[in-house]
Amino acid sequence: MLLSFKSRGSRRAAGWAIGLLASPLFALMPTPATAAPASYDAAAPRSAGDGLTRTDVSFRGGNGLTLHGTVVAPIRSTGRVPGVVLVGGSGPGPRQEYAQEAEAFARAGIAALVYDKRTIGYSKMHRDFSLLAADALAGVRTLQASPGVDPATVGLWGFSEGGWVAPLAASRSSDIAFLITIGGPAYTPLRTQTWDLAVHLRHDHVSGSLLDTIAGPAAHLVDGAGLFPAAGYDPVPLLARFRQPVLALWGEHDTQVPPRESAQIFERVLARAGNDHVTIRFVAGAGHNGHRTTDGFENLGGPLLGGHPLGALAPGYAATMTAWIHQVADGRPPLSSAAAPPRQALTSRAPSNGVWYEANGVQWAVIAFFLLVFVGYPVTGIVGRITGRSAAAAARRPARLLAAAGLMAVVGTLLFALSVFATSGQLIGPVLAGRPLPWLILQLLAVIVAVATVVTAISAWRNRRTPVTGGRVRVAALVAAGAIFVPWAAYWGLLAW
Numbered sequence: 001m002l003l004s005f006k007s008r009g010s011r012r013a014a015g016w017a018i019g020l021l022a023s024p025l026f027a028l029m030p031t032p033a034t035a036a037p038a039s040y041d042a043a044a045p046r047s048a049g050d051g052l053t054r055t056d057v058s059f060r061g062g063n064g065l066t067l068h069g070t071v072v073a074p075i076r077s078t079g080r081v082p083g084v085v086l087v088g089g090s091g092p093g094p095r096q097e098y099a100q101e102a103e104a105f106a107r108a109g110i111a112a113l114v115y116d117k118r119t120i121g122y123s124k125m126h127r128d129f130s131l132l133a134a135d136a137l138a139g140v141r142t143l144q145a146s147p148g149v150d151p152a153t154v155g156l157w158g159f160s161e162g163g164w165v166a167p168l169a170a171s172r173s174s175d176i177a178f179l180i181t182i183g184g185p186a187y188t189p190l191r192t193q194t195w196d197l198a199v200h201l202r203h204d205h206v207s208g209s210l211l212d213t214i215a216g217p218a219a220h221l222v223d224g225a226g227l228f229p230a231a232g233y234d235p236v237p238l239l240a241r242f243r244q245p246v247l248a249l250w251g252e253h254d255t256q257v258p259p260r261e262s263a264q265i266f267e268r269v270l271a272r273a274g275n276d277h278v279t280i281r282f283v284a285g286a287g288h289n290g291h292r293t294t295d296g297f298e299n300l301g302g303p304l305l306g307g308h309p310l311g312a313l314a315p316g317y318a319a320t321m322t323a324w325i326h327q328v329a330d331g332r333p334p335l336s337s338a339a340a341p342p343r344q345a346l347t348s349r350a351p352s353n354g355v356w357y358e359a360n361g362v363q364w365a366v367i368a369f370f371l372l373v374f375v376g377y378p379v380t381g382i383v384g385r386i387t388g389r390s391a392a393a394a395a396r397r398p399a400r401l402l403a404a405a406g407l408m409a410v411v412g413t414l415l416f417a418l419s420v421f422a423t424s425g426q427l428i429g430p431v432l433a434g435r436p437l438p439w440l441i442l443q444l445l446a447v448i449v450a451v452a453t454v455v456t457a458i459s460a461w462r463n464r465r466t467p468v469t470g471g472r473v474r475v476a477a478l479v480a481a482g483a484i485f486v487p488w489a490a491y492w493g494l495l496a497w
Contacts, residue, residue, distance in 0.1 A: 040142045042071075051075055052106045059142040061118060062134030069095055069115025069139065071146050072102040080150035082329040083111040084180070085139040087132070087169070089160030089289070093117030100313055101157070101290075108322035113143040127161075129233065133169035140175060153177045153329040155244075157321075158184060159289060160257065167238045178245045178328045180321055183288045185257045186239075186265035187348060190231030194219045195348040196256045197425045202346065203255070203297055204425070207434035209493030211346075214425075217358075217492050218417035219351035224360035227421075231351075239269045245277035245333040246270060247324045251286035251314070252342050253296030260344040267338045279324060280338035286314035357491065366488055367410065373481040374407035380474055398459055399475055402452035402482050409445035409485070413492055416442060446485075446494035453482025 040059035047053050053073050061067040074081065084105055086098045095102075095114040102112035121131050136156060144151035155178035158166025163184025170176040185192045194215040201211060223231040248266045250259035263280050270278045287293035291311045327334055352358045377399065416438050419427060428436040435443070460475045489495050 040145065042146070045073075047075060050103075052103060055146070057113070057115075057142055057146075059115075059138050061138045062131040063121065065118055065120055065135075067115050067118060067135060067138070069113050069142070070102070071111060071113050071143065072099075072106040073111040073146075073148060074106050074109050080148055081109050081111050082153035082155075082177070082325055083113065083143045083146070083149045084155050084157050084325065085113045085136060085143055086115075087136045087139075087156055087158040087162035087166045088117055089162055089183075090127075091117075092119060098159075101318070104313060104318035105322060105325075108318070108326075110322060110325055111143060111146065111149045113139050113146075115139055127230070129165055129168055129230070132161075132165045133172065136165060136169040137173055140169075140173070144175070150329070151175075155179060155325070155328070157182070160185070163257075164189070164233065164235055167235060167242060170244060171238050171241065176244055178247070178325065178333070179242070180247045180249070180324075182249045182283075182290045183251065183254055183257050184248055184262065184266070186235060186262035186269075187258070188232050188234055190219055190223055190228055190351055191348055192257055193228075193421075194351060195258050195346065197420065199255045199345050200297075200425050201420075201428065204428065205431045205434065206428065206436060209496040210435065210439050212496075213417065213493035214420055215349050216351060216353075217363075218420065220358055220360075221363065221414070221417060222421055223351060224363065227418075236265065236269055239266065240273050242270060242273060243275055245279075245328050246275065247279045247281070247321065249281050249283055249290065249317070249320070251283050251288055251290055251293070251296065253286065253293050254288045255296035255345065256288040258344055258346075258348045260341040261348055263338065263341050267336075271336065276336050277328075277333040278336040278338075279334050281320060282339055282342055283314050283317045283320070286317055290314055290317045366484060367414070370406060370410045370481055370485065370488075373477050374403045374410065377403040377474060377478050398452050398455040399478055402449060402456050402478055405445050405448040405452060406482060406485055409442060409449055409489070409494070412438070412442050412445065413494065443494050446489040449482055449489070450486050450495070453479060453486070456482065 040057050042058075043056040045053040045055040051074065053075050055071045055073070056068070057071055058066055058068050086101060088098060093116070095116050098114045102114045105112040115135075118131070118135060121128060140154055140156065143149055144154050155176055156166040156170055157180045158164075159181075160183045163181040166179055166181065167184075170179050187195075197214050198211045201214065219231075222228050246266075248263065250257070250263060252259075259282065263282070267278065267280055283290055285292055285294075287296045290313060292314045293311070324334065356362065381396075381400075428438070430437045432440060456475065457479045460472070460479065464472070486495070
């Protein structure tokens with residue numbers, strides 16, 4: 001998934017080649033992490049005249065890595081205040097990205113720790129939820145030890161990818177007083193990513209078979225190729241054991257995580273776990289990150305609003321979170337309730353239906369057979385001309401077309417599918433009649449392969465009495481590959497309009 005649940009605009013500048021080379025960037029491989037010690041270093045608090053103090057801290061996260069963050073707190077408070085550690089979404093995640101959220105918490109009398117996400121042990125090629133959870137727990141211990149913070153009322157806030165990480169961290173410690181998620185995914189990273197891709201492709205006026213192909217065969221191929229190793233990470237088992245109070249939020253216009261489905265899963269699983277303090281809400285006028293948007297595909301304000309690239313927080317978003325935290329901190333966690341979910345653009349689907357022909361071994365065997373035959377035909381033809389043995393001319397011409405079109409269709413389909421994942425659907429080319437131009441070309445090639453298969457088979461049959469050493473075997477293998485290609489192309493959506 002999860003390539004990124006943040007800004008997509010920067011990826012528009014990448015080229016096709018970059019996208020294909022980036023296809024291994026889907027790796028998410030959880031591994032055990034070493035718990036961080038409670039010790040930390042803190043600089044002197046500073047104030048910007050806005051009623052808040054900011055204290056820079058350094059602490060050791062998972063595997064002993066030193067992380068740097070800032071504790072934002074109110075200057076004046078009566079007694080100790082509750083605290084919240086912000087766990088960011090995918091990407092490098094400098095603390096400035098969540099400055100608005102941290103300041104909103106602090107203005108409401110809640111200390112907030114924001115920290116720079118690790119770049120060691122985390123990248124687009126390697127994502128370790130376990131290590132990120134260890135970082136979050138180290139942040140909790142740091143905030144608990146901060147002056148003026150009530151250590152018994154410190155919780156976690158997780159955004160997007162943090163919606164997988166924060167529950168994992170909370171499940172490892174009884175010190176977590178509560179959990180807040182914004183845009184938290186209830187599905188696996190791969191299923192979430194394919195829904196995200198489908199929604200954005202449809203927004204770019206793509207319709208038809210490509211949407212099903214990306215969510216099904218292409219996703220299954222990416223998973224089977226090991227390009228998305230943690231594609232099956234399932235958050236449900238953790239939620240099923242979760243007992244702390246939970247506030248789960250989704251933007252009304254979330255286009256990167258299926259909000260209706262995720263909310264329904266959160267509500268159902270946590271209720272089954274016996275958790276009576278689960279609040280599910282949807283933020284009006286908000287996107288995936290809780291910031292203002294009109295449709296989820298852009299953030300209002302942008303760089304013109306206080307220089308912040310994400311725009312302003314949506315109205316009511318911060319107030320909902322801060323009022324809820326104060327209720328929990330006062331020992332009055334709200335009883336479970338769920339707001340009516342908004343309309344969802346598309347229904348997500350699992351990458352595989354579990355049928356036999358979707359098995360990785362079958363798919364890769366078929367692809368290998370295609371490549372062997374479609375490449376082997378012209379190669380053996382060259383050898384045949386050198387040795388004076390070749391197929392009959394009548395069968396040679398359609399066979400050449402079949403081999404060439406088949407090779408381009410298979411290789412082109414695989415590369416196009418990988419490029420959609422690698423670029424998060426940003427580099428699909430011009431869209432004609434609801435189809436990206438490269439996809440239309442691939443569909444045309446699939447039709448050519450189907451027709452050429454029939455013509456080659458007929459030509460070979462008519463010339464079956466012509467004595468050609470080895471030529472019949474080559475043509476027979478080619479026709480067999482073409483015959484198998486037809487159902488394969490149908491499965492991949494190449495023959496569906």
